Amino acid sequence: MKPTVNSLFLIDDDEIYLFTMKKIIQKNKLVDNVHEFKNGFDAIEFLSKMSSSNEVLPDMILLDINMPVMDGWTFMELFAMLKPKLNKNITVYMISSSINQIDINRAKTISDISDFIVKPIGSQQLINIFSNAA
Numbered sequence: 073m074k075p076t077v078n079s080l081f082l083i084d085d086d087e088i089y090l091f092t093m094k095k096i097i098q099k100n101k102l103v104d105n106v107h108e109f110k111n112g113f114d115a116i117e118f119l120s121k122m123s124s125s126n127e128v129l130p131d132m133i134l135l136d137i138n139m140p141v142m143d144g145w146t147f148m149e150l151f152a153m154l155k156p157k158l159n160k161n162i163t164v165y166m167i168s169s170s171i172n173q174i175d176i177n178r179a180k181t182i183s184d185i186s187d188f189i190v191k192p193i194g195s196q197q198l199i200n201i202f203s204n205a206a
Contacts, residue, residue: 077131077205079105083115083147084136084167089191093134096195102202103132111139112147116154123157130162132205137168137175144168148182155184163205165189 080103082090090108097103107130109115115133122128137144144166151164166179169191179188189197 077103077202079103079107079128079130079132081115081130081133082106082108083112083133083139083144084108085110085139086136089136093193093198096193096198100195100199102198110141112142112144112150114141116142116147116150119151119154119158123154124159129158129160131160132202133162133164134167135164137166137170145178148184152182152184165201167191167193 080097082093084090094106094108097106107118109118112135119129135144135147148164148166155162163186164184166185166188168175168188170176171190176188179185187201189201193201
């Protein structure tokens with residue numbers, strides 16, 4: 073079965089999380105292309121440069137909150153400004169180890185965030201996320 077998500081951006085500074093996510097994705101053949109960024113700045117810079125190139129823009133972003141250089145909240149502020157220039161609808165999930173209700177409520181107020189998901193993410197939960205994107 074062909075993945076419905078062709079391109080995914082993993083934006084997170086946690087090497088173990090990135091490794092685990094890529095293994096789950098590969099094992100379950102969830103996505104064709106996975107790009108990883110260690111902070112929001114690198115990801116937003118890439119999106120800005122490639123804004124007119126639909127084939128390199130992601131279908132989905134899994135975004136961490138706490139990262140060096142630029143956190144997930146700042147990324148979302150800049151993403152909202154950049155979004156009108158993108159010729160693609162991109163689904164964003166905020167993924168965090170935070171169980172702070174303030175973070176969860178804040179994510180719910182941002183219309184560009186589809187859902188707030190607490191780490192760790194298991195295989196079935198990730199499969200469900202990708203199934204919902206179909």
